[in-house]
Amino acid sequence: MAAYVATSAEAYDRSMGRWSARLAEVMLDALALPSGAAVLDAGCGTGSLSAAIAARDATARITGVDLSETFVAAAQARVPGGRFSTGDVTRLDLPDAAFDAALSLLVLQFVPDRAAALAEMARVVKPSGLVATAMWDFTGGFSFLRAFADTVAATEPDGEAFRARYWSDPVGSPGRLSALLRDAGMRDVVERDLVIRQDFTDFADWWDPWASGGQGIAGAFVATLPPDRLPRVEALARRAYLAGGPDGPRSFVAVARLATGHRRA
Template sequence: MTSTFNVGKAAGYEQLMGRWSKRLAPLFINFAGLADGERILDVGCGTGSLTFALPQVANVREVAAIDFSSVFVDEANRLNTDPRIQIQQGDATSLTFPDAYFDRALALLVLHFVPEAGRAIGEMRRVVRPGGVVAAAVWDHLGGMPVMRMMLDTLAVIDENARALRSRYCFQPMMQPNEMKQSFIEQGLHDVEETQLLIRMDYESFDDYWQPITSGEGPLGKYAAGLEPAMRAKADAAVRDAYEAGRPDGSRSFVSVARACRGTVAELAKATRAD
């Protein structure tokens, strides 16, 4: 098992997170860099938010995309119309590609769901050529996701299980300051930089916000879908009150911050000197 993300239906994931990862993808590509003619690996492609954005930014030679979930792979393949893009099921901690094959290996919103995240970073470094780039981004669940903290903090008051979930959710791998940067360095990457990427998540109504979670997608969805009827009703009312904040139901907008990290695979001469 190399992913802790709970997957149900592709459409449910799109409403929960896919629509927001589409907003984040261009910012991430700008940070990670991209050039015409490159071979790119997308690790943890989901339904293709990053995969399909790459050829829109540069005339890439090839995009190889993998995901642990067959649900995501099937949906991304259904959507794919670009012969340069190949999508398959795969394990981030045991990539099947040859050494030094890609110009860049990218992972958008996936490493925090990989129990052996450091190993996945090492695999990304292995398959990228000397001088190439490895880059990743994860949400800052503790301090940069008020849209989810609002829900978790509200539920934690009424349910001890939600308190435990909040602790796990806020401290998933690679989310703390410099944690991902240090892992990049430990995996042999050079010139490592970390930054923050910011988008806004805009919801039309409480149902637009809450329904994707109660449908069972992701770790929060798994919790909500498992509630007994009485607790579910209590949770619905409490989270609605937090969302509405004393005003009529309607649109709400939340800032969301991702931590992003980028490193370079050592040139052969530099690697020899380091030995």
């Protein structure tokens, strides 16, 4: 079963991209980047973070790297003034000390060698440059997706393996990201929560992006369900969303953990 699907920018933006855009604003509020900074968006996805940077500072010099050609094309269209290319964040094809800041938003959970990714981000920033990474706190702060994960873990043969893949590896839990930054040699490491709300108009708004688009981790799971199991999973997911109430709007708190540090001079 695919761990993460990144084949349709439009479907991704309907499922998780809209929350990435909201979280990007909160992240940038916390970072307060200087005007005209050279910024690397490591794992840029469809360009939520890069677009937020460009909207705040037209003089920012933005470079984005992502594994998905589809996402890179979407990011380039979204931020025409940036420079986007396909690449591996653990082996960046970029020069040393080229950036004022290297940022990653909602990336490290899906990178097998996180230490290598942080080492590369540290390598490409200037002395005293900023390295910042944010990741959802799957264990303690991601209730809108936890409801789905708990449902399939209790009912589906491969559901527990799906839940364990992300919830037993809580890189976004307190202390984990800051430890990675310190191991990468960063100084002045600080960690904090970023909080947003995820608002859905009804069950369909919550479910359909996974069922029809198949993007991200939940979409990857739903897309590989045998046809005879899909109606049951949808019915159980509906019960989890409704939680005994009528269909309609729901608002979930979503917490990401942000860690920042600076390259030693």
